[in-house]
């Protein structure tokens with residue numbers, strides 16, 4: 001077993017957690033603390049996005065050896081499930097996660113189930129994208145990047161999609177798992193998901209970062225709501241909030257963050273995309289869909305970097 005490649009040290013992870021808490025907007029910080037990995041493993045078995053199946057690569061994806069790079073592998077099971085169709089071509093698998101325990105848990109599951117060589121990179125695949133690009137770029141094989149379980153929907157779209165695109169070489173592929181809704185019937189998907197996000201079941205994992213910071217969270221203080229994504233047409237965003245029932249002091253390493261009674265902290269955001277509109281949406285963000293699989297509640301979209309100024313001509317590099 002190779003030692004981890006550590007791009008993001010615990011000190012930097014702690015500093016970033018403090019910043020997210022101070023901004024009252026947690027993203028990767030939801031996966032913080034000693035118990036987040038085991039709690040995620042528990043909830044992922046019943047999570048709305050859990051059902052996956054093997055995908056085939058498109059006809060232009062060659063026959064050469066592949067390196068699978070799982071960006072946020074979670075339990076590792078999704079990686080095992082989606083790669084069954086091209087397993088023979090895989091030379092190695094890389095688990096990239098901001099939480100070391102999550103990367104290790106996933107790597108063990110993937111190793112056990114596939115028998116492949118699995119490496120871990122401890123990094124924030126967004127904030128550490130430049131170093132990560134160099135790291136995976138140095139590996140000789142064509143890459144298949146995975147970003148599954150709706151992770152792509154947890155961040156502002158122009159931010160995460162431009163970074164994912166920047167991690168792709170010309171011959172590489174990116175497999176995205178994206179939650180879907182049917183136009184005119186959005187409430188059928190979004191209302192149950194709102195209830196799920198604020199449920200005791202989800203909060204056992206979703207608020208575990210607060211326990212890791214010394215605050216005992218009470219799930220009844222969680223709430224969620226959905227709206228149109230103000231930045232992306234055809235995209236709905238669900239946000240989950242925690243309201244502090246009294247004054248709280250959160251401890252992160254040696255740093256403290258004070259929160260007042262009644263203050264709200266956004267602990268999650270998640271997006272759902274209009275079924276039938278995803279290809280055009282991804283094209284606007286510089287990704288060409290080569291193949292897709294509709295699994296009902298979510299779709300799997302196999303993408304390739306599209307040319308700048310390509311067919312639609314609508315993609316523009318975001319400002320730094």
Ligand SMILES: C[S@@+](CC[C@H](N)C(=O)[O-])C[C@H]1O[C@@H](n2cnc3c(N)ncnc32)[C@H](O)[C@@H]1O
Pocket residue numbers: 027028031044071072073074075078096097098099102123124125126127147148149150151177
């Ligand atoms: C929603 S879970 C999805 C897990 C898995 N892919 C699945 O399909 O079930 C998000 C995963 O990404 C990781 N993660 C979240 N934000 C991250 C970031 N910015 N950089 C690296 N890993 C991140 C989490 O630790 C977790 O493993």
